[in-house]
Amino acid sequence: MSPPSFEYSLTEILSAPLPSTPSVCSTIDKQPRHAYLEFFAGSGLVAQGLKTMFTPIWANDIDVKKAAVYTANHTEKHFHLGSIADVAGNELPAAALAWASFPCQDLSLAGLAGGIHGKRSGLVWEWLRIIDEMPAAPSILVAENVLGLVSSSGGTHYRQLHAALTERGYKVGAMLLDAVRFVPQSRPRIFVVAVRSDLPVPAELTSTTPTWLHPASVQKAASGLDNWVWWQLPEPPTRLAVLADIVEFDAGYANTQSDERNISLISAKHAALLSVLPKKQTFVAPGYKRTRAGKQVLELRFDNVAGCLRTPSGGSSRQILVIRKNGELRSRLLTVKETARLMGAPEEYKIPGSYNDGYKAMGDAVAVPVARWLAEKLLLPLAESYADQSES
Numbered sequence: 001m002s003p004p005s006f007e008y009s010l011t012e013i014l015s016a017p018l019p020s021t022p023s024v025c026s027t028i029d030k031q032p033r034h035a036y037l038e039f040f041a042g043s044g045l046v047a048q049g050l051k052t053m054f055t056p057i058w059a060n061d062i063d064v065k066k067a068a069v070y071t072a073n074h075t076e077k078h079f080h081l082g083s084i085a086d087v088a089g090n091e092l093p094a095a096a097l098a099w100a101s102f103p104c105q106d107l108s109l110a111g112l113a114g115g116i117h118g119k120r121s122g123l124v125w126e127w128l129r130i131i132d133e134m135p136a137a138p139s140i141l142v143a144e145n146v147l148g149l150v151s152s153s154g155g156t157h158y159r160q161l162h163a164a165l166t167e168r169g170y171k172v173g174a175m176l177l178d179a180v181r182f183v184p185q186s187r188p189r190i191f192v193v194a195v196r197s198d199l200p201v202p203a204e205l206t207s208t209t210p211t212w213l214h215p216a217s218v219q220k221a222a223s224g225l226d227n228w229v230w231w232q233l234p235e236p237p238t239r240l241a242v243l244a245d246i247v248e249f250d251a252g253y254a255n256t257q258s259d260e261r262n263i264s265l266i267s268a269k270h271a272a273l274l275s276v277l278p279k280k281q282t283f284v285a286p287g288y289k290r291t292r293a294g295k296q297v298l299e300l301r302f303d304n305v306a307g308c309l310r311t312p313s314g315g316s317s318r319q320i321l322v323i324r325k326n327g328e329l330r331s332r333l334l335t336v337k338e339t340a341r342l343m344g345a346p347e348e349y350k351i352p353g354s355y356n357d358g359y360k361a362m363g364d365a366v367a368v369p370v371a372r373w374l375a376e377k378l379l380l381p382l383a384e385s386y387a388d389q390s391e392s
């Protein structure tokens with residue numbers, strides 16, 4: 001697979017409206033005609049990405065703090081705080097699309113024990129129970145999760161989800177989209193898109209062979225599956241924005257002691273790389289603390305891209321920025337604004353709550369431009385095609 005090429009500037013990502021699509025709502029006050037339901041809606045970044053194409057008519061999450069972020073940016077009217085276990089499908093409004101970014105803890109590298117039947121990732125089955133209870137199931141379903149969904153245990157987690165969806169009368173394909181194609185953050189995520197089998201899919205949206213969306217792990221998980229679809233989307237243009245573009249270089253440093261300790265933990269190899277850079281040049285390198293041969297080290301990356309934001313629960317560390325400015329080498333955590341920028345959230349996106357709340361709200365979310373690209377290039381054309389058929 002060839003390496004991705006990038007062509008988006010930060011200004012374009014953060015502030016430009018979507019390139020207008022004739023079928024998207026044509027007047028400012030008109031809502032997009034396709035309704036969607038969002039499960040595990042978190043801080044609302046999917047709703048942000050989809051908003052010019054799909055109208056959220058119902059959303060749910062159990063987390064009070066994330067609900068505060070969601071409702072500060074989208075209307076409160078359709079948000080339902082509480083566990084998915086208490087949602088009854090027969091009470092939900094009809095919609096073209098249902099999206100579920102279900103919990104990843106049991107599928108992520110750190111916590112693989114539970115898998116797709118784990119306590120948290122297994123909530124995906126509640127989502128399917130609700131779909132079963134709906135009088136008219138949505139024509140399009142999207143499930144989003146970490147790479148472990150397809151790559152771990154030889155793809156069995158994905159294959160179980162695939163079987164459950166095909167049994168319900170959908171044809172299904174999974175794809176990998178990495179937020180790094182849009183924003184300077186490495187964030188590979190799996191998007192499973194299922195559409196009702198009786199509805200024809202426009203030919204240009206599928207391929208007969210794997211595409212840039214299907215690395216070896218996806219191809220392996222897909223091998224031999226019935227009702228599998230190789231989705232086809234155009235590749236995004238080259239990203240221009242780099243990490244240094246989103247960093248708040250004037251943000252303060254919290255604590256000299258931890259700051260100095262972090263600098264002292266930089267691995268010998270990376271300290272050597274830093275030492276050859278011009279001392280007067282402003283510079284930023286992100287990194288995570290890791291234990292190597294029993295010793296804690298701070299490992300940096302030098303490609304002007306942040307590592308994947310993650311929530312610091314479960315003992316994993318937060319990402320650290322090492323910054324050289326005015327000849328001084330310092331370190332600090334990312335600001336909440338920087339995490340929001342790394343997720344492609346617009347500058348005006350409101351993130352109420354503490355530092356930890358904000359970091360978690362962004363670290364757990366779906367990058368806005370990824371959700372937008374998927375919706376614009378695949379979900380909206382599907383929804384338009386189905387709506388046109390039912391109207392004709």
Ligand SMILES: C[S@@+](CC[C@H](N)C(=O)[O-])C[C@H]1O[C@@H](n2cnc3c(N)ncnc32)[C@H](O)[C@@H]1O
Pocket residue numbers: 040041042043044045046060061062063066082083084085101102103104123361364365366
């Ligand atoms: C991967 S995050 C999804 C984030 C969201 N898509 C966003 O962009 O912010 C998973 C979400 O599942 C929620 N969640 C966990 N258990 C839940 C439950 N029992 N019922 C409803 N939501 C739950 C978490 O609060 C979290 O926001």
